[in-house]
Amino acid sequence: MLKTEGLSKVFVTGFARRKVAALQDLSMKVEKGEVFGFLGPNGAGKTTTIKILMGLIYPTSGKAWIMDRELGDVRVKRSVGFLPEQPYFYDYLTAREFMDFYGRLFGLGKAERNERSARLLEHVGLSHAGDLQLRKFSKGMLQRIGIAQALINDPELVILDEPMSGLDPIGRKEVRDIMLGLKERGKTIFFSTHILPDVEVICDRVGILVKGRLRATGTVGELMSQMKTSSMEMTVEGLDQSAVAELQGLSSNVMERGRQVVAFFDDQDKARRARRLVYERGGDVVSLIPHRGSLEDIFVEEVRKERGR
């Protein structure tokens, strides 16, 4: 569905003509019907990649294909839906005029434009705002109408740049549901984000981009199994200060919460020794919870590795 090969972008900025490598040798693939999460910290190059795919900027080198057609083929965009980051729209248009305008750009007939606009506005929960000018929209509403315009042509591939940005938890859930709905209908979704909890729920595969380099790709499961560290979280009660001090020697992190103490351990062995320590000193183990590595851990790890280069 989507493929890049050695995609690179160098920006030249300022009077001193300083060169910034925004993207370095990006090669990746997105298969039909999958939801691919493109992750990375701010400034990693996610938006640059998406802009190149959408023809907003030109790559310095490398190639990319959308649905087996090389970039620059305007016809491909018939089947692509795009939502840019923090979108700005013509704020003097009303919601209905806005949807009608985009419908025209796809060459849709009047009846079809009306039908799809109404359906999509309903789908994103904006039917009530049909005659409201976009300048009066809240951020969440703008995001939602942004998604509506991305879907006006019933695209096969949907590309979203930070679709959850600036939304409250309810808004995020709504966007997530819309994305899952699209997935159920067999659409392919490529989206960038740095909000990780959503990713674990929706994505089939992810790619982690740091400073313009693709550090890892794979399913969430594959990436997690590469993580060796996991941790144990132990909550104890009834220990005196010297016992707590000994506990600190074994654990990676200790927090005191009122009468209880919460300690984290890097491995099972240390956790076992800590348990014995607690019983010997007359304390109680209130709870013991194993944590598997989260996507956040992988993310942080990859960023750390890149920065160490």
Next chain:
Amino acid sequence: MKVYAIAVNTFKEVIRDKIFYTLVFFAVLLVGASVAMSSLSVGDRLKIIEDLALGSMNIFGVIIAIFVGIGLVDKEIQKKTVYTIVSKPINRYEFLLGKYLGLCLTLAVYILVMTAVFMAVLFLYTGSIHLWFMNAVLLTYMELIVITATALLFSTFSTPTLSAAYTMAVFVIGHLTSDLKGLGDKTGSMIKKVVLEFLYYFLPNLDNFNIRSEAVHGVAVSWGYIAFAVSYGLLYVAILIAASVIIFQNRDFK
């Protein structure tokens, strides 16, 4: 069809812009005021009204052409409204053409409004409908679309402030080109002569579009001349648009 959609959209954008309304309001006001001002002056009152009115129509039109024209492209890029458009199955040149035609359409509406006001003023003053000034209005419109194309060109690569400065410079020099050539002929230095002659040929001679004095004083202007001026204008527009398309096609939208 897509060009049409963009043009209509641009038209709506300008029409709903307060700046446009303000300028049109002041233009109408000035025409109205010209009636009052004429009573203060010596000489043929009617001719003074006509002069002022046509002059206002021209200058306010130029102001609109410059200040809306420079934002045409740059505003879209800065405000990122262009992102969702260019990501649709539309060529960049179609987008550019649509923006330009949308502004031309708006200017046409402006001209029509001003013409109506002018005719009303004349009617009030003379009791009959006049149409003799229409050729001057036509050429004024040609001047406006050339200025708009100039503003469009600058806006494809420059910030609004600089674009405004450049376009105004073109406007001013455009009205002085014949003087430039005269200056070139008189100067001793070969280099200066070549540069000045180059500027003379390169920049549009906007004086070609000014037949207001002739119109007001009843001097006949041949159709041949009108045809020449219109072709001249269209030629410049074509070149400016072509250059704009080339620049716009090849730039990054950061």
